[in-house]
Amino acid sequence: MAANNTSTLSLRSILEKDKLNGTNFLDWFRGLRIVLKQERKLYVLDNPIPEQPAANAPRAERDAYSKHSNDSVDVGCFMLATMSPDLQKDLEHLEAFEMVNHLKEMFQQQARQERFDTTKALHSCKMAEGAPVSPHVLKMKGHIDHLERLGFPISQELATDLILNSLPESYSQFVMNFNMNNMEKSVSELHLMLKTAEHNIKKMPGQVLMVHKGKGMKTKGRSNKAYKKKPYTQNKPKNHNKPKPPKEGVCHFCNEPGHWKRNCKLYLEDLKKKKSSETTTSGSEKK
Template sequence: MLACMSSELQKQYENRDAHDMIVGLRGMFENQAQAERYNTSKSLFACRLTKGSPVSPHVIKMIGYIESLEKLGFPLSPELATDVILQSLPASFEPFILNFHMNSMEKSMAELHGMLKTAEESIKKSSSHVMMVQKDSKKRKRKGKAKTSDEISSSKPKPVGKPKASPAASDTCHHCHKTGHWRRNCKLYLEELKKKKGSKTSSSGTEKD
């Protein structure tokens, strides 16, 4: 037994019998295993994938912690190991997790790793499609032409004109000097205008002949 030990341990146990060596070594390495188990489990349960980070290195790291616990004599069941990995994922993987539970899938760590990489690709495609749609809608809004000043003025309601005033009974016509109407409404004045227009038309036709 001493030959298999390091020089420091040989000096420590050279004067002890086999039973004392076994008890001492067990106590020493059990304490180390307990501390290693604590640190490994702490790192495993604290793992969280940040949004936008690749999923593959994250899952590989968690599988490494799970395998380390198994080597220390504290293996996780496949169901619990799967839950721990799924719980470390961001909200973008919620549709995948929901589908995984609805179909009651039982996958190995390697199979789960491959499924998560495929899900990551589909999430990237859907998010890029949403961004393209948003950019396209913004461009369409910017392409709308602003109204010109003429269009703005034409769209405004036109002011209603004031109604024309009518002559009073005491008003006197400046043409026939009778009351009750104005010159523009005077029948005599209007008839004389027609006669003047007719005479001008006939005279202009005679000049052309």
Template sequence: MANKNLSLRSLLEKEKLNGINFLDWFRNLRIVLKQERKEYVIEELVPDQPAANAPRADKDKFKKHMDDMLDVSCLMLATMSPELQKQHEDMNAYDMIQNLKEIYEGQARQERYETSKALFQCKMSEGSPVGAHVIKMMGYIQTLDKLGFSVKDELATDVILQSLPDSFKPFVLNFNMNEINKTLPQLLGMLRTAESDLKKNGSKSILLIHEAKGKKKAKYKGNGKSKPKGKDALKPKKGISKEAKCFYCEKSGHWKRNCPLYLDEVKKSKANGASSSGINVIDDNI
């Protein structure tokens, strides 16, 4: 455990705090203190010393806090530039952090601005890996959270979906229409699956399948003509058979509707003003 602690503390010794690198230094400090279970020292005010007749547990707790505070204060001072050491050598760990935050608050604000700008302007180019793209955006979101600007999952999801190229439009449409709620890691998994499907089927196939949903099937076509329906399907496709017999003149080779004698009789009836309810009725079933 001692070797591990020494390795983590070396993170702070690589580049001493000089002010410009405060955010990186503070991030590494929190990593070290979290591993050593001493992060509370820079987050909580120094407790009041227990009275002489206080319970033993309260006295032990106070002593531990003071011992940990001394250890953390020395660590912080040892990883500062000489100028900052002189400014903070008489402060405890909690007061040091509060003072440093106040001094370099503007720097944190600038980093927040740059990070949020990178997040909202992030766009994935067509054909690039969706996994690397989403992980990069998740990194921006995590950085903003550490800077005190928390992005809720709903907004983070919208920003990620808006950054995707056109090939993911069917996925985004389906995601929004079904009001799917997922964590960012779950969204990442879904996008990787969608990416795999796109590679297998092609973006055009996916779009066509999506657009075809809900549409009626195409009508049957044969030789460029629509399939016949109703009485037309029962009509013969060829001409009149030679065996056909006219029921009007009783001759073969034509039907009543084509009979010259019948047509002539109809013409005469019309000319004489005869009623059309009798002879001029053409029987289509003959």
């Protein structure tokens, strides 16, 4: 029995150290439920005190009412004791069930904003090239776990996709193999696989296959310089030597070199004489 009392006091001390102050309702409420579950009084937060039974009601009914009333007083006092003084003044007139509902309405907007901020932080996580993978995955896992505590759990498949999508280009081969093999891993299992992949990437940084859209995979281990495209140059036609005009040879009329027959002065003069003589002859014949 003494051990149970010690355990109860130990659990209550957790809430007494981290009192409700208006910014930590979700954590405080989760701790409160843990303590009351251990003390078998959690039902007080989920059910209002029933109406007081009549004096002639069955004893079991009167005992149940008495126990619920007493437990509600104990839980209400414990809740007030773990709140800031300002909240105590506002809620001390309420019993435990009413107090919890009032707090939920009061901090509903806070919970919504916290969910939005956590979701935004999760989706904006991007791992820088060369950064260690373990802190990055643990940071994302923290956001995922926090959303679950807020009452909005993320499925294992979506959590895996978010982490894979946040990895840099050096992990593209790992991501491709993971998806092609239809792997189903928890975040913790994926974390271990990524640590192994990180070791291999650091060991052989040039051996990572780079996947490009619609172009398959590049060759392993080559420098990016090898893939730089050379500027396009149109093939110029080869300069063929144009046939040179033949040099002037020996005239076939005067047998002198340096000109052709058609350019020979003697030949042209002789040609004129022949035409003149032919003209004279044809004129005399007509007479």
